[in-house]
Amino acid sequence: MNSRDQLTGAMADLLWERGYAATSPRDVMARAGVGQGSMYHHFSGKHELAIEALSAVTAEMAGESSPLEGEGSPLERMKRYLSSPRPGTRGCRVGRMTQDPQVVRDPELITIVADAFDTMLGRWEQAITEAVAAGELPASIVPGELARTLAAVVQGGYVLARAKGEQGPMDAAIRGAVALLDAAHSAVATDH
Amino acid sequence: MNSRDQLTGAMADLLWERGYAATSPRDVMARAGVGQGSMYHHFSGKHELAIEALSAVTAEMAGESSPLEGEGSPLERMKRYLSSPRPGTRGCRVGRMTQDPQVVRDPELITIVADAFDTMLGRWEQAITEAVAAGELPASIVPGELARTLAAVVQGGYVLARAKGEQGPMDAAIRGAVALLDAAHSAVATDH
Numbered sequence: 001m002n003s004r005d006q007l008t009g010a011m012a013d014l015l016w017e018r019g020y021a022a023t024s025p026r027d028v029m030a031r032a033g034v035g036q037g038s039m040y041h042h043f044s045g046k047h048e049l050a051i052e053a054l055s056a057v058t059a060e061m062a063g064e065s066s067p068l069e070g071e072g073s074p075l076e077r078m079k080r081y082l083s084s085p086r087p088g089t090r091g092c093r094v095g096r097m098t099q100d101p102q103v104v105r106d107p108e109l110i111t112i113v114a115d116a117f118d119t120m121l122g123r124w125e126q127a128i129t130e131a132v133a134a135g136e137l138p139a140s141i142v143p144g145e146l147a148r149t150l151a152a153v154v155q156g157g158y159v160l161a162r163a164k165g166e167q168g169p170m171d172a173a174i175r176g177a178v179a180l181l182d183a184a185h186s187a188v189a190t191d192h
Numbered sequence: 193m194n195s196r197d198q199l200t201g202a203m204a205d206l207l208w209e210r211g212y213a214a215t216s217p218r219d220v221m222a223r224a225g226v227g228q229g230s231m232y233h234h235f236s237g238k239h240e241l242a243i244e245a246l247s248a249v250t251a252e253m254a255g256e257s258s259p260l261e262g263e264g265s266p267l268e269r270m271k272r273y274l275s276s277p278r279p280g281t282r283g284c285r286v287g288r289m290t291q292d293p294q295v296v297r298d299p300e301l302i303t304i305v306a307d308a309f310d311t312m313l314g315r316w317e318q319a320i321t322e323a324v325a326a327g328e329l330p331a332s333i334v335p336g337e338l339a340r341t342l343a344a345v346v347q348g349g350y351v352l353a354r355a356k357g358e359q360g361p362m363d364a365a366i367r368g369a370v371a372l373l374d375a376a377h378s379a380v381a382t383d384h
Contacts, residue, residue, distance in 0.1 A: 018294075021214035022211075095291075095348075100211070101209055101214075104354055137375075148368055150368075152345045152351070152352055156348030159290045159348070163302065163306045176338040180333070180373070180376050184379065
């Protein structure tokens with residue numbers, strides 16, 4: 001890794017471990033094992049470094065293949081994505097940023113977060129639209145709304161798991177969502 | 193207000209605006225308009241002050257009457273509680289704390305947060321248990337799981353709203369959850 005990548009990686013780790021406000025340029029240099037000359041050769045300061053670090057994290061997430069777009073019927077893919085392993089007490093690297101007051105007030109940083117959510121919500125909406133079209137979910141479901149509901153279950157699951165310091169609340173929130181989807185599915189199945 | 197209450201109120205505001213790491217004892221004294229003598233007469237430092245401030249915030253929330261325990265059938269109460277006004281971009285004072293790395297690592301602070309969530313989840317679970325018993329939701333619903341799902345929708349709604357800086361994602365997440373509950377309800381209604 002070159003010093004630029006080392007600095008970006010160190011900033012991503014520190015954003016995650018300490019938050020934006022509590023991370024100083026000095027912390028980043030120490031973690032990266034890189035000196036001040038190199039730091040200010042590559043970056044004007046903490047803000048520019050955060051933009052690059054957060055962009056790298058969200059680009060990596062957006063590039064991962066999502067079960068929402070994989071094999072199986074739309075409802076099966078939705079349930080598989082919900083049920084994929086998520087370490088609840090670690091939290092979401094992107095979602096966490098929305099609770100960092102300095103990040104939310106920074107138009108450039110929060111736009112990176114918003115764009116990452118939009119990508120994920122677009123995948124949800126597509127799968128839900130297909131599930132309704134296939135008669136797996138009732139026509140009363142509005143895909144753009146349910147997309148936000150199910151993304152919120154995951155994000156809120158992290159909040160509940162971190163409050164307790166346990167994985168249990170995340171898993172329970174997911175199982176409850178899957179059970180509701182199954183119940184909604186059986187409502188269509190009965191109508192037919 | 194006496195100086196103790198002024199200090200507690202200032203700490204609650206700053207926890208909310210800046211987070212725990214970014215708030216210094218000096219900031220709290222300045223906001224409270226209280227001197228160092230008074231500060232260290234009442235509190236040993238920032239940690240003790242945060243315990244008292246966070247306890248005051250959660251006690252106030254626990255004391256508020258919840259639509260979950262009000263009038264109407266259990267499912268009506270659940271839907272009314274979900275749909276009650278929530279300024280999404282402001283976020284939840286308690287939920288926010290789970291994303292503050294220093295708070296999560298502090299056993300005393302995170303316990304206050306966990307207890308507040310337990311109170312709220314207990315109310316959810318009670319209402320859902322009643323809804324299943326009344327035949328408003330299918331018997332396949334596990335109250336302790338759905339309680340966490342619906343609490344997560346609210347907490348995740350804040351995350352999505354703050355990412356976009358808009359109320360829309362919170363309202364959409366709530367409407368999607370209400371539509372799923374209605375679909376699950378119609379599944380039981382059809383069975384009968």
